Amino acid sequence: MSQPPETPIKYIESAIRLPYHHVAGDYRARYLRALRDKKILGSRCAATGKVFVPPIMSAPHSFAPADEFVELADRGVVTTYCVVNIPVIGREVELPYVAASVALDGADISIFAMLQECKAEEARMGMRVEAVWKPDGERTGDHTDILYFRPTGEPDAPRASFINRL
Amino acid sequence: MSNLRNVAVVGFAQAPIVTRDLHRTSQDMLYPQVRRALDECGVSRDDIDYQVAGSSDYIDGRPFGFVMALDVMGSWPPRQDLHVEMDAAFAAYYAWLRMQAGDCDTAIVCGYGKSSEGDLDRVLNLQLDPFYFGAIGLDPVATSALQASAFMEHSKKSDHDFAAIAARNRAAGVRNPDALLREVADPEVLSESEWVTGPLRRGYMSPYGETAVCLVLAAEGKAEAMCDRPAWIHGLDQRIEMQNIGARNLATSAGAQLATQKALAMAGLTAVKDCDFVELSATNPAEEMILCQAMDIDPEEERPVINPSGGPMCGNPIMMTGLIRLGEVFRQLSGRAGDHAVAGAQRGLAHAASGHCLQQNLVFVCGSERRWT
Numbered sequence: 001m002s003q004p005p006e007t008p009i010k011y012i013e014s015a016i017r018l019p020y021h022h023v024a025g026d027y028r029a030r031y032l033r034a035l036r037d038k039k040i041l042g043s044r045c046a047a048t049g050k051v052f053v054p055p056i057m058s059a060p061h062s063f064a065p066a067d068e069f070v071e072l073a074d075r076g077v078v079t080t081y082c083v084v085n086i087p088v089i090g091r092e093v094e095l096p097y098v099a100a101s102v103a104l105d106g107a108d109i110s111i112f113a114m115l116q117e118c119k120a121e122e123a124r125m126g127m128r129v130e131a132v133w134k135p136d137g138e139r140t141g142d143h144t145d146i147l148y149f150r151p152t153g154e155p156d157a158p159r160a161s162f163i164n165r166l
Numbered sequence: 167m168s169n170l171r172n173v174a175v176v177g178f179a180q181a182p183i184v185t186r187d188l189h190r191t192s193q194d195m196l197y198p199q200v201r202r203a204l205d206e207c208g209v210s211r212d213d214i215d216y217q218v219a220g221s222s223d224y225i226d227g228r229p230f231g232f233v234m235a236l237d238v239m240g241s242w243p244p245r246q247d248l249h250v251e252m253d254a255a256f257a258a259y260y261a262w263l264r265m266q267a268g269d270c271d272t273a274i275v276c277g278y279g280k281s282s283e284g285d286l287d288r289v290l291n292l293q294l295d296p297f298y299f300g301a302i303g304l305d306p307v308a309t310s311a312l313q314a315s316a317f318m319e320h321s322k323k324s325d326h327d328f329a330a331i332a333a334r335n336r337a338a339g340v341r342n343p344d345a346l347l348r349e350v351a352d353p354e355v356l357s358e359s360e361w362v363t364g365p366l367r368r369g370y371m372s373p374y375g376e377t378a379v380c381l382v383l384a385a386e387g388k389a390e391a392m393c394d395r396p397a398w399i400h401g402l403d404q405r406i407e408m409q410n411i412g413a414r415n416l417a418t419s420a421g422a423q424l425a426t427q428k429a430l431a432m433a434g435l436t437a438v439k440d441c442d443f444v445e446l447s448a449t450n451p452a453e454e455m456i457l458c459q460a461m462d463i464d465p466e467e468e469r470p471v472i473n474p475s476g477g478p479m480c481g482n483p484i485m486m487t488g489l490i491r492l493g494e495v496f497r498q499l500s501g502r503a504g505d506h507a508v509a510g511a512q513r514g515l516a517h518a519a520s521g522h523c524l525q526q527n528l529v530f531v532c533g534s535e536r537r538w539t
Contacts, residue, residue: 012296012297012301014296014300014301016292018224018227018284018285018288018289019285020227020283020284021283021284022227022283023186023187023188023189023190023191023280023283024191025189025190025191025193025194026189026190026194027194028191056237057193057194057238058197058237058238060236060237060238060241060242061242062242063201063211063240063242
């Protein structure tokens with residue numbers, strides 16, 4: 001009775017399964033719905049005029065409301081990037097690919113985007129890029145409605161135009 | 167006792183408790199309350215020295231979930247911040263400690279959490295150890311029922327007593343616009359409601375809910391300019407008991423008793439009846455009676471009034487239920503309690519709990535005058 005078991009119990013099964021149903025919230029819901037119509041929404045800070053994407057209720061820096069919705073271009077500028085040599089789970093992509101921060105025209109903060117149709121050695125800060133959308137009828141109001149971004153071939157944006165929008 | 171700093175609750179904002187908010191994330195729910203609380207105090211975010219919050223990552227459904235709230239608490243320029251994975255009342259306790267240390271004069275205390283987005287009973291099961299209590303599937307409903315049963319045996323209280331207490335809380339909740347349940351309930355009807363886990367019936371349980379709250383604390387010298395009638399903290403104490411439920415006498419609450427005695431002593435009082443009202447984190451009638459016994463409150467007496475807001479039995483927003491008790495004390499003492507005001511209230515007690523079966527207890531005793539000169 002007082003002896004420990006000769007064969008130690010190596011583990012006990014303690015699987016935890018917790019389901020969650022997160023509410024997107026009206027700000028994010030409007031953003032997601034708009035993607036279906038090939039539109040990207042942001043929200044503007046009432047104090048500083050800065051535009052956030054995806055839209056948020058309040059501006060983290062100024063603490064002011066950011067409740068004015070604005071439509072942004074589906075193109076912008078690469079503000080920083082990295083070259084990825086490991087595959088994306090569940091997705092066919094050519095390796096290496098470029099993962100970039102993209103400041104959309106009209107936005108003051110950048111979003112994260114995968115670049116395709118772009119050789120890694122050609123990627124650079126200031127490069128102009130545009131969204132490639134899923135075809136009409138296939139968009140569901142989800143982040144994957146934008147397949148990827150690709151270079152537009154326009155002249156590079158000057159550094160001063162994006163250095164504060166990293 | 168040597169003099170401590172006089173610290174007061176000077177602002178409190180709470181959204182009405184709802185079962186599920188389909189339009190807002192917990193951050194979206196919190197932001198307007200932080201703004202309201204600061205506006206009420208007539209100060210800007212930069213006037214606040216310290217920020218602290220209570221919430222649960224398991225309720226948020228993501229690790230480090232609490233950092234999401236920083237974006238709506240005005241965390242720029244970089245702030246001094248603390249987070250506790252406990253009811254936000256415990257966050258208020260830590261803010262008070264920082265003020266006693268003298269390194270801040272003002273603080274916001276936030277509580278949030280959307281309990282409807284997950285399975286709360288399963289989440290709270292994880293508070294228990296994974297080898298035994300957790301593994302056999304105990305949740306707060308089961309442990310509350312075990313406690314209620316032990317209390318009935320100990321006290322000879324009956325199902326009818328439970329119904330009367332639930333009905334009294336429900337009647338009070340009618341006058342509180344922030345309560346989740348706002349209909350009068352007949353004790354006879356409550357005592358015929360279905361069993362959830364005997365001896366607890368549906369009508370005795372606190373309905374889970376969600377909201378967001380922000381309370382503002384300020385030390386003497388700052389508090390006066392932020393509020394016309396601050397609720398000064400006269401005494402407080404926090405006690406925790408062991409985790410092993412089987413090792414505790416569930417019919418009593420030694421932790422609540424000791425915390426109350428210590429808080430009263432700090433306040434220079436000898437009995438809770440010196441308070442005009444108490445706001446207790448009692449989530450069912452048995453808990454309320456256990457707490458009354460631990461605090462030596464006679465429910466038959468006129469004072470203290472028990473849970474004039476309707477208490478958790480009219481809405482139990484997990485992680486905020488305790489902080490709301492302190493907010494309710496502020497409302498009463500500062501003349502902001504509206505229809506549920508206790509006439510002439512000068513002193514009140516707020517109680518917060520965390521863990522199963524009142525494992526952790528925190529007591530604040532507040533008054534409308536400064537404690538120390």
